[in-house]
Amino acid sequence: MSKCASSAASCRIAIRSSTRRGAWRSGLRRIAVPVLSVLAAIAVGAGGAYAAPPESPCPAGSFCTWPEENFTGQSHEVGLQATSLEQCVRLQQGAEARSFANNTGRPVTVYQDPDCDTEAEFSTYPTGSQNPRATYVARAIKIWSH
Missing domain, CATH: 2.60.20.10 (Crystallins)
Incomplete structure (x- = not known):
């Protein structure tokens, strides 16, 4: 006999809880993947373009x-x-x-x-x-x- 057969109410609670966790995880993945992709693109692009430091007000030496x-x-x-x-x-x-x-x-x-x-x-x-x-x-x- 399965767990759910002995108590239908507790089985419904367990299924809902499991379903919510799964939905939360997939929602997190849907948000995390694009955010991480954007951050990676920024990091890669940052190496090629940067603002030059201000010129020194004093000549070398x-x-x-x-x-x-x-x-x-x-x-x-x-x-x-x-x-x-x-x-x-x-x-x-x-x-x-x-x-x-x-x-x-x-x-x-x-x-x-x-x-x-x-x-x-x-x-x-x-x-x-x-x-x-x-x-x-x-x-x-x-x-x-x-």
Whole structure:
């Protein structure tokens, strides 16, 4: 004797429950397959088309400073070829930098003190870094060999 023969009511409940689960699963498949297909197409297409990063405000081989935030005002460049490595280099006479970009290919320490005194504020920036709003006025730099 089958389960359903002994109790018709419990058999109807079991069949309805099983039918609902099957419908839910097939509904999920109907939604999941197109969604996953669209996501896969986006992922494949994303590799070929992308927005180019913004241009660096500083030429290669240079450390550039600006007197105002957000790279505004008359820029000043300190070229790597004209600078001794690991020596304190004052920025242009009277220049105070409030934004800067390191495009030297080397780490650069930026000092608040014009003589690179570490009693004042200083921070080291890796190559390729930009600071549109320095937390202190930069007056000197040191370009490192490593």
